[in-house]
Amino acid sequence: xxxxxxxxxxxxxxxxxxxxxxxxxxxxxxxxxxxxxxxxxxxxxxxxxxxxxxxxxxxxxxxxxxxxxxxxxxxxxxxxxxxxxxxxxxxxxxxxxxxxxxxxxxxxxxxxxxxxxxxxxxxxxxxxxxxxxxxxxxxxxxxxxxxxxxxxxxxxxxxxxxxxxxxxxxxxxxxxxxxxxxxxxxxxxxxxxxxxxxxxxxxxxxxxxxxxxxxxxxxxxxxxxxxxxxxxxxxxxxxxxxxxxxxxxxxxxxxxxxxxxxxxxxxxxxxxxxxxxxxxxxxxxxxxxxxxxxxxxxxxxxxxxxxxxxxxxxxxxxxxxxxxxxxxxxxxxxxxxxxxxxxxxxxxxxxxxxxxxxxxxxxxx
Numbered sequence: 042x043x044x045x046x047x048x049x050x051x052x053x054x055x056x057x058x059x060x061x062x063x064x065x066x067x068x069x070x071x072x073x074x075x076x077x078x079x080x081x082x083x084x085x086x087x088x089x090x091x092x093x094x095x096x097x098x099x100x101x102x103x104x105x106x107x108x109x110x111x112x113x114x115x116x117x118x119x120x121x122x123x124x125x126x127x128x129x130x131x132x133x134x135x136x137x138x139x140x141x142x143x144x145x146x147x148x149x150x151x152x153x154x155x156x157x158x159x160x161x162x163x164x165x166x167x168x169x170x171x172x173x174x175x176x177x178x179x180x181x182x183x184x185x186x187x188x189x190x191x192x193x194x195x196x197x198x199x200x201x202x203x204x205x206x207x208x209x210x211x212x213x214x215x216x217x218x219x220x221x222x223x224x225x226x227x228x229x230x231x232x233x234x235x236x237x238x239x240x241x242x243x244x245x246x247x248x249x250x251x252x253x254x255x256x257x258x259x260x261x262x263x264x265x266x267x268x269x270x271x272x273x274x275x276x277x278x279x280x281x282x283x284x285x286x287x288x289x290x291x292x293x294x295x296x297x298x299x300x301x302x303x304x305x306x307x308x309x310x311x312x313x314x315x316x317x318x319x320x321x322x323x324x325x326x327x328x329x330x331x332x333x334x335x336x337x338x339x340x341x342x343x344x345x346x347x348x349x350x351x352x353x354x355x356x357x358x359x360x361x362x363x364x365x366x367x368x369x370x371x372x373x374x375x376x377x378x379x380x381x382x383x384x385x386x387x388x389x390x391x392x393x394x395x396x397x398x399x400x401x402x403x404x405x406x
Contacts, residue, residue: 045341054290054322055253059140063361064097065090066328066349067144070390077117079126082387084133089385091137094361098139102146102207105192108159109147118192124199131200143196144205147185149213150174163216164223190246203256209295211268214240219271233276241287248288259284260293263311264304274305281318296329299340316344332371334364358384375402
């Protein structure tokens with residue numbers, strides 16, 4: 042396998058090129074306005090990472106319908122009225138030389154009824170779930186596929202370079218993929234081919250609605266982790282190949298720990314498996330506990346084509362510029378709130394990060 046340089050440009054299947062192989066991972070931050078419009082806080086957070094040298098910058102999850110919103114302060118892409126803010130953000134990222142991606146999203150059973158005012162829905166009714174989600178109707182399915190398509194068109198109109206459909210972390214697409222949560226007996230349940238149908242149809246609808254020059258990617262979870270349940274490694278390796286057939290330009294695999302072997306086959310690492318499952322023309326990006334340049338390089342050596350940084354990018358907004366020095370050590374948590382603010386985190390984002398034990402320094406002592 043040819044060696045890859047973390048700092049060399051990467052070319053996607055459609056010919057678009059990013060200046061390096063380092064991406065800002067999509068991250069929940071709750072910084073947008075209540076109606077989903079872009080805030081100055083959200084723009085500053087992303088623009089600082091673009092200035093810091095990230096070759097690709099992804100937004101937080103942006104809901105494609107009002108009933109799909111997962112939490113307060115979530116960026117929206119469900120209506121044309123949001124275009125002014127989205128256009129402003131796309132322009133700011135373009136001016137800073139990064140490839141801009143909107144992560145498009147529906148929470149499914151994990152949509153927040155206290156925010157949406159509606160009963161959430163999923164592949165199936167989930168007994169005992171406090172949200173009391175109902176089973177999707179065919180009309181729900183048709184509507185949400187159209188909403189993902191329209192969101193991608195909106196992102197293109199705003200001037201972004203691409204979108205990523207969020208199929209990871211147990212949100213709507215993951216709920217349909219789940220062998221345990223999806224109990225349907227129609228074309229969207231039962232066999233894995235049927236359980237994958239919603240994600241594949243949405244991907245194909247998006248791909249058909251935007252120009253070939255516009256990037257279309259998908260993010261998936263490879264196995265069970267946290268809210269992602271009922272997932273099988275081999276099924277998701279098959280899914281990777283199917284999504285490539287459906288026209289994706291890149292695949293993101295959320296590993297949580299990029300250095301761990303698979304649960305199903307503890308003697309095998311997931312990166313070579315997914316790299317083999319994809320055509321050479323479709324780049325593979327991985328995320329999960331990547332802090333140092335040496336760690337990122339080791340993942341490229343395993344077969345990844347790029348890395349997506351999350352917590353390390355929060356504390357180190359100029360990670361790609363700094364990491365060119367092989368001796369540089371990134372800042373790690375905990376970090377005081379004042380320093381996080383200097384790095385572009387609003388008070389709301391800082392409060393959200395307090396949920397991660399030990400991330401925000403306890404300054405009460």
